[in-house]
Amino acid sequence: xxxxxxxxxxxxxxxxxxxxxxxxxxxxxxxxxxxxxxxxxxxxxxxxxxxxxxxxxxxxxxxxxxxxxxxxxxxxxxxxxxxxxxxxxxxxxxxxxxxxxxxxxxxxxxxxxxxxxxxxxxxxxxxxxxxxxxxxxxxxxxxxxxxxxxxxxxxxxxxxxxxxxxxxxxxxxxxxxxxxxxxxxxxxxxxxxxxxxxxxxxxxxxxxxxxxxxxxxxxxxxxxxxxxxxxxxxxxxxxxxxxxxxxxxxxxxxxxxxxxxxxxxxxxxxxxxxxxxxxxxxxxxxxxxxxxxxx
Amino acid sequence: xxxxxxxxxxxxxxxxxxxxxxxxxxxxxxxxxxxxxxxxxxxxxxxxxxxxxxxxxxxxxxxxxxxxxxxxxxxxxxxxxxxxxxxxxxxxxxxxxxxxxxxxxxxxxxxxxxxxxxxxxxxxxxxxxxxxxxxxxxxxxxxxxxxxxxxxxxxxxxxxxxxxxxxxxxxxxxxxxxxxxxxxxxxxxxxxxxxxxxxxxxxxxxxxxxxxxxxxxxxxxxxxxxxxxxxxxxxxxxxxxxxxxxxxxxxxxxxxxxxxxxxxxxxxxxxxxxxxxxxxxxxxxxxxxxxxxxxxxxxxxxxxxxxxxxxxxxxxxxxxxxxxxxxxxxxxxxxxxxxxxxxxxxxxxxxxxxxxxxxxxxxxxxxxxxxxxxxxxxxxxxxxxxxxxxxxxxxxxxxxxxxxxxxxxxxxxxxxxxxxxxxxxxxxxxxxxxxxxxxxxxxxxxxxxxxxxxxxxxxxxxxxxxxxxxxx
Numbered sequence: 001x002x003x004x005x006x007x008x009x010x011x012x013x014x015x016x017x018x019x020x021x022x023x024x025x026x027x028x029x030x031x032x033x034x035x036x037x038x039x040x041x042x043x044x045x046x047x048x049x050x051x052x053x054x055x056x057x058x059x060x061x062x063x064x065x066x067x068x069x070x071x072x073x074x075x076x077x078x079x080x081x082x083x084x085x086x087x088x089x090x091x092x093x094x095x096x097x098x099x100x101x102x103x104x105x106x107x108x109x110x111x112x113x114x115x116x117x118x119x120x121x122x123x124x125x126x127x128x129x130x131x132x133x134x135x136x137x138x139x140x141x142x143x144x145x146x147x148x149x150x151x152x153x154x155x156x157x158x159x160x161x162x163x164x165x166x167x168x169x170x171x172x173x174x175x176x177x178x179x180x181x182x183x184x185x186x187x188x189x190x191x192x193x194x195x196x197x198x199x200x201x202x203x204x205x206x207x208x209x210x211x212x213x214x215x216x217x218x219x220x221x222x223x224x225x226x227x228x229x230x231x232x233x234x235x236x237x238x239x240x241x242x243x244x245x246x247x248x249x250x251x252x253x254x255x256x257x258x259x260x261x262x263x264x265x266x267x268x269x270x271x272x273x274x275x276x277x278x279x280x281x282x283x284x285x286x287x288x289x290x291x292x293x294x295x
Numbered sequence: 296x297x298x299x300x301x302x303x304x305x306x307x308x309x310x311x312x313x314x315x316x317x318x319x320x321x322x323x324x325x326x327x328x329x330x331x332x333x334x335x336x337x338x339x340x341x342x343x344x345x346x347x348x349x350x351x352x353x354x355x356x357x358x359x360x361x362x363x364x365x366x367x368x369x370x371x372x373x374x375x376x377x378x379x380x381x382x383x384x385x386x387x388x389x390x391x392x393x394x395x396x397x398x399x400x401x402x403x404x405x406x407x408x409x410x411x412x413x414x415x416x417x418x419x420x421x422x423x424x425x426x427x428x429x430x431x432x433x434x435x436x437x438x439x440x441x442x443x444x445x446x447x448x449x450x451x452x453x454x455x456x457x458x459x460x461x462x463x464x465x466x467x468x469x470x471x472x473x474x475x476x477x478x479x480x481x482x483x484x485x486x487x488x489x490x491x492x493x494x495x496x497x498x499x500x501x502x503x504x505x506x507x508x509x510x511x512x513x514x515x516x517x518x519x520x521x522x523x524x525x526x527x528x529x530x531x532x533x534x535x536x537x538x539x540x541x542x543x544x545x546x547x548x549x550x551x552x553x554x555x556x557x558x559x560x561x562x563x564x565x566x567x568x569x570x571x572x573x574x575x576x577x578x579x580x581x582x583x584x585x586x587x588x589x590x591x592x593x594x595x596x597x598x599x600x601x602x603x604x605x606x607x608x609x610x611x612x613x614x615x616x617x618x619x620x621x622x623x624x625x626x627x628x629x630x631x632x633x634x635x636x637x638x639x640x641x642x643x644x645x646x647x648x649x650x651x652x653x654x655x656x657x658x659x660x661x662x663x664x665x666x667x668x669x670x671x672x673x674x675x676x677x678x679x680x681x682x683x684x685x686x687x688x689x690x691x692x693x694x695x696x697x698x699x700x701x702x703x704x705x706x707x708x709x710x711x712x713x714x715x716x717x718x719x720x721x722x723x724x725x726x727x728x729x730x731x732x733x734x735x736x737x738x739x740x741x742x743x744x745x746x747x748x749x750x751x752x753x754x755x756x757x758x759x760x761x762x763x764x765x766x767x
Contacts, residue, residue: 009334009341029334029344036333037326044354178354178544180551187352188322194354221480228483233540233650260476285475 002168005035005062005128021050021057022205030193031058040151040172042136042187045195048239051175054195055132058171064128067170069118071139077146082158083115109160119150122170129170136186137176144186147174151189198240200227206240211247221258222247225284226270232283238270246270260285301336302328308367312350315359316524319350326350342368355541359521365498366505385415385452393458396488397465404488408495416449416500418442443507446493446500453496455489462489526752527609527726535608538754539615539650545758546619552762553623594692595626597718599679601697602631602657603670609726610696611654613757614643617694620761628686631657632675634664636682672699672738673707680710687717692764695723695746699732699739706738711745722764723748724757 006012012028023031031054034041043051059066069080089108096104116124122131133147150156154166174190176182198206204223208214214222222243230237238246246269255262263284271277305328309319330345343364351360388411395403462485463478470477522537530538569585577583598617600610614629621627621644631639639661643653657663665674687693693714699706715721725732725739729750733740742748749764751757 009338025340026344026347029341030348033330033333033345033348037329039326179547181353181548184352188320191326191348192351193348194351194357221477224480224484225476228480231483231487235543258476259474263476283479285479 005171006032008032015061016057019057019061020209021053021061022202022209023054024198024202026193027054027195030191034191035171037191038169040174040190041193042174042176042182042190043193043195044176044178046197046237046239047177048241049195049197050240051195052132052134055130055173055175058173059130062128062130062171064130064171065125066130066132067118067122067125068132068134070134071136071143073138073140075139075143079117080119080143080146081117081150081156082120083117084109085113085115089113111161114158114161120156120164122172123150123154123156123166124164125170126167128168131170131172133172133174135177136174137178137180137182141183144183148185148189151186197227197230197237200224203227203240203243207243207247210244211251213251214247215256218250218256218258219247222250225258225263228284229270229280232276232279234271234276234279235273236271236276242270301331304367305331308346308363309350311363311367312360315363316521317351317356317359323350339368339370355521355523362498362501365502369502369506388414388453389458392453392455392492393461393465396455396458396462396485396492397469399484399488404492405495408492408499411449411453412444412446412496412499412503415452416444416446416496416503418445418448444500444503446497449496449500450493455492459485459489523755524753527612528606528752530608535612538612541754542612542615542619542650545754546616549620549758549761550623594624594719595688595690596624596628597686597691597693598627598629599636599693599695600629600631601633601670601672601675602654602663603633603668606670606696606698606726607654609751612754613694613696613724614639614653615650616757616761618643625690630679630683631661631663632670632679633658633668634666634671634674635662636675636679637661637663638683669702670697670700671704672697672701673705673710676707676710676714680713684713684717687714689719691718693718693721694764695721696726697723698725698727698737699723699742699748700736701738703736706741708741708745711742715746720764721746722760724751724760725749726751728752 006015009025009028009032012032013023016023016028016031030041033039043054045051055068056066058064092108092113093104118131122129136144136147151172154169155163157163197203200223203226204219207219207223208216226238226243226246246266249266249269250258250262253262253266264281267277267280271280305324309324309327312319326349327346330349331342334341334345336342343361346364347357347360351357388407391403392407394400395407459482463481466481466485467478470481522534522541525534525538564587566585566587570581570583573583573585574581596617598614600614601607602610610631617627617629628638628640629643630636639657642657642660695711711721723742723746725748727737727739727750731737732743732748739748749756749760751760
């Protein structure tokens, strides 16, 4: 058993905060458990709640190297695990024409011609590593089978080289937007964390941390408006990143308080659909500005 | 709780989750125990998160989990030591509640919920006086013992909804310079706090009752089921709101499932001409076979739904779902009926931006009945065939939504047979349990002889059916 990264849940909160990530109890507890139990952590949630950011903060808080595997439709072993460098192998064979076949064969299938992809890189790394497998739901079902093998035993078999076992277990973080149900087998091997939009208090802290110049009362009302917008059943709810963008915009505009005029003119920063815009304006009573006759 | 009792408690807890439809295997239970072992029991919030991360696998399960967790790992035993003096009567409690709601003071709200249940929630022991004004003296008779704590009774006495105006006034005095935006925000905030207070009272009443009557019993009927498993015909309006929220994510999930199936179906037949053409590059040896591009068939969909009474909620949900899936079809046309059939395609597509009042708009703007609100299947199917037979064709799939209860009228099997003859597929989705088909005025079994009929009682069944039925 290797040395755990964290001593207690509070330490997780503290060190993540040091890396610029404010973690809720849920996040801190699951991260702590994932580290202690040596299990991968599956983070699921809507876009823009800081799933990828968590991995980045973890890496910088623990001084680990971040290895990222971005999943997409059609990703396969040669993109995720390893590949032989064919061009270089051919070059080597043509360069040594008069060599014996036996010798050449042994040579071209050696470390030198292996191109490690993220999974193999993470497993072979002797230093602490955070392996981020991003948007797992975008990959095909076959890819999940491969992940099962790698995440189950933390070892990879390359037929020509033999089995490579992890020198040091990486901290594995999988993210998913839940566009597809991941297989039960994969979920069973992971700890599950559903990451939702943060509580108003936490979001205010995040915004003030990221945009230091922002006035405290302005931050309060900003978080309040964003929270109200998220409850509205919009096509695209504003994410944390968008609240931060909005805070920056307000700062640039020099607004000192949030009134109808300011919200109306800068709403485009957080809402990206026309229908959402109309809806928000109606619900937040911004339209009264345009029509002063109404009560 | 002693440490020895913990494994037993954990197993009971997992058992309760399974009964509520959350599949938890023994492997997960072992993980949960390992997590507890690492964390200890000192911090209840951490314990909750630790158990959630080890036993849950899906995000929709959290509500059920939280309720069951509160029963099996309660905050405290007995009445809660509330902050400050407990209020003596309902007026004092409501005054305190207004102040707490206006400030959004979480701890105070929790204490008030607890003392509210303590004061007004007990039922079954009128003899045990001194507690506020729980007005059920008649029901329980001569000094019978305490049989439970009722959230319903507490909320009936406190009536937090009626406090909205007072809370708003209090918030306005606290921040007088707010414009209409500030007021709109304050109103939302007040509403959500009141809803939060209701939930606290319910959780508190469950906890107290569980102490009294055994937690297995309470867990089996007092914890609301997951949204996915709520039956359409008995859902409350809050549950429908929760269901509507799932339409978008569900449709996305279904669309990926459908399109991945389509992609798989594309593998197969070899395109000989292109393979030969390609083989010229490798000296006539067909190294890389070219596959024929199959044009993905985008079927036309016709949804024909009963909008009467209890079936309306189901129909409305399904309409919204098919609308959200519209890019999977070349064309969707929707029809509604009660006593007559009318086309509602334009109403449904307008309903995308504003799904709340869809049913009401359909009933007021479309001509779905001659008189009354009881469904007439015979007349409705007949008028559909008469007026819109041309929408059916060899590429059309028809979904009929309804319980097939004809109010003892003529089921008009002939009309359904004509629909089935003209369309490519007809499926009937029935929100009633299969064992009730054909009972009373239900003609479900007679319709089922003509077209395949499927039981479709909750979102889980519906989404399963949608992926199975829709042709690729």
